[in-house]
Amino acid sequence: MNQETPFLRVAGVSKIFEAEGHGHERIQVIDHVSMDLTAGEFAVYLGPSGCGKTTLMRIVGGLETASGGDVVLAGRKVTGPDRQKGMVFQAYTSFPWLTVLENIRFGTKYRNDIDTAQKDEIARHYLDLVGLTEFADFYVNRISGGMRQRVAIARTLAAGADILLMDEPFGALDAQTREFLQDQLLEINRVEKKAVIFVTHDVEEAVFLADRIFMFSARPATIIEVIKVADHIPGERHMDIKETEAFFHLRNHVRDVMRDQARATEEKLERALRPEDGGE
Amino acid sequence: MTRPSLFAYRGQSSGRSDLVLGICAFIGFIGIWTLISHFEVVPQRFLPLPWKVLSALYYMLVERNFSEDIWISVARVWSAFLLSVVMAIPIGMWMSNYRIVGTLIEPIVDFIRYLPVPALVPLLIIWFGIGEASKIAVLWMGTFFQLVLLIADDTKRVPREFIEIGYTLGAKPRQITQDIVLRAMAPSMVDNLRITLGWCWTWIIVAEIVAANSGIGHVIWAARRFVKTPEVMAGILTVGIIGLATDQAIRLLHRRYFRYL
């Protein structure tokens, strides 16, 4: 790989949805977004609801095509989904007809760079890594939501993805489970050193997990601020840092920026609902 | 004290008590039938005693080669059913996977689905004669168009995320169909096949009554001509027993094979 080109380059990506229905509506969801990611970097997308975070992530993953701009991953232009780009959704996607171990093993099913024995070994390895050894033979609808998300993460890792794209993976979980999984995710990624794009609404989660936080405006999404967390919170990332002054400061700053965005969205909505007294 | 779950709203079922209750209801049903027939509330000519029906069934099996008619009907039902299934699964899946197939086929299927099958029987006899082909055709008409929509629906209900995950794990479309979509839809598909098989038994009797010289429907119709009510009822009973047995067998397989549900 060329030294100058970053691991992931998102260059001037836009997305316009052609909404069907009465009249032909064109909704611009993403407006010329550019960002780079180095290998092993943990990026968090933060933005108001409906701004286009999921859409941007899906474009990076090749599940959606951009209306303009390019995504280049490890020197190759992204044209569709493949094993290189692993996805974890908010909805549970582990397969109910397979056990925990079989689900993780499924991640290796379409790999032809390794043989069967290696596949078994890899599945076991990731089973242990996400701490589900005792639940290997449970069907996934017999385990908790948090465990199901760990299965999904392990399956993606077993597939040998270069980048993990996670769309609010802990969004449906309770606060304790969430904190536990955030910690575990960092732990896992200290071993795996994968590039990650992690979408969330939760400011605390963003500050805790991210190497860099990308804050988006209301729709159409543009990047309004990028924060390098290490500049504000030095040192190793641990549960304890959530109690520190530095963490507080950064969290409050991020929250204020997000609040302004939310207010802007609100006002835009209100104006749209009352077009007669002075719209645009 | 906890309320017995039998009377609780959506109470949990317990295999044992459900079975006992089922048997009780069945015995009660036979009892009432016996009483009505015994005291001739309805003349026995129309409602014979239960054991008369059983002895008629025995007589038919031993003296009249009824088992051959049973096999003929079973064979017709299963060949038509399998034909429907083999066609409906791929076509139903294409309908929901490729919009072009869906939009082309759905209006036709929807139209044919509402045609009453008995009304089609004369037409099918004109086309296929009174041989086996016309029976298969009747059953096929009666089941394929329903089944194909049910399969399309089952396919549509597979979460889109499952398919997208498949792609991000490196699967090709064919592998996604085989390893993910079919597996995900299998439980509801098997349920739909079971229900469809039940319809086959309805249509086969219709077809055999109208045009056949063999099969359970034919035997029932022939017995009617001489008002042999016990034999008519024995024929009906046979259909009921076969239906119940297959239904239970498929349910058992369903529980066995889809243990994760």
Ligand SMILES: Nc1ncnc2c1ncn2[C@@H]1O[C@H](COP(=O)(O)OP(=O)(O)OP(=O)(O)O)[C@@H](O)[C@H]1O
């Ligand atoms: N297939 C589509 N067709 C039309 N509009 C779409 C489509 N997908 C998304 N949108 C619209 O694009 C906008 C952005 O959606 P997206 O899901 O990317 O937002 P998000 O930032 O992930 O929101 P949330 O935080 O609620 O998950 C939304 O207004 C949505 O209605």
Ligand SMILES: [Mg+2]
């Ligand atoms: Mg989203």
